[in-house]
Amino acid sequence: MLNLTELSLRGDALPIRVQRPASAGTQAFAALRHAIITLKLQPGQPFSEQEVAQQLGVSRTPVREAFIKLAEAGLVEVLPQRGSFVRKISLKAVRDARFVREAIELAVLREAIGRRLSPAFFTTTRELLAAQRVAAASHDAERFLTLDEEFHRSFALAIDCSHAWTVIEAQKAQMDRVRFLSLPSATPVARLIDQHEVILDAVERGDVAASEAAMRTHLSEVLAVLEPLCQLHPDLFEQDGR
Secondary structure, three states: OOOHHHOOOOOOOOOOOOOOOOOHHHHHHHHHHHHHHOOOOOOOOEEOHHHHHHHHOOOHHHHHHHHHHHHHOOOEEEEOOOEEEEOOEOHHHHHHHHHHHHHHHHHHHHHHHHHOOOHHHHHHHHHHHHHHHHHHHOOOHHHHHHHHHHHHHHHHHHOOOHHHHHHHHHHOHHHHHHHHHHOOOOOOHHHHHHHHHHHHHHHHHOOHHHHHHHHHHHHOHHHHHHHHHHHHOHHHEOOOOO
């Protein structure tokens, strides 16, 4: 039985103001997505709408909505007459997501530099980096990934283009699973934080070329570990090269 009470998203990363309660379908999607990305629900693992609905204390309708969105994100596979399964990690999907993410994030950085972001932005973002170092020191991978996401999202919010991050978020679910799997042995967290600092410094200086180069290096980390992790954990990956 799924223990989704342990899989809820942490809400203590940054202060968040909620305008209205999220729908049951949205909450179910968020809880399941987080569980899949953090590998609490393993690739290939079967699970059912009824089981999830019972765990969350909701009807099957919002859970069905969540399953549809998870399938669209490439995280769940629904097989007729067999059931629903957590989809294994696709190497091609990870590479495609990284390509799309890089294109959007570079465009966001260029726009951010063009707008000359306020000193307050850089102060707040450096506080995020400090919090990342605390998470790394306590070996809290989930906390770090939450703060990592806030770092990247902050640039899109700073240029008033939250949709850019919405598009990235929809694309990067497969990539996020590899990133979580790589921490900390395959990808040292300290190196990722140092890369964040290089990106932020370049943006603060207004150096477009340096910021883009730093972001490319940072987002290429997942490619460096992809094949080794596939060899180390073959049961978690699709084996046909997709």
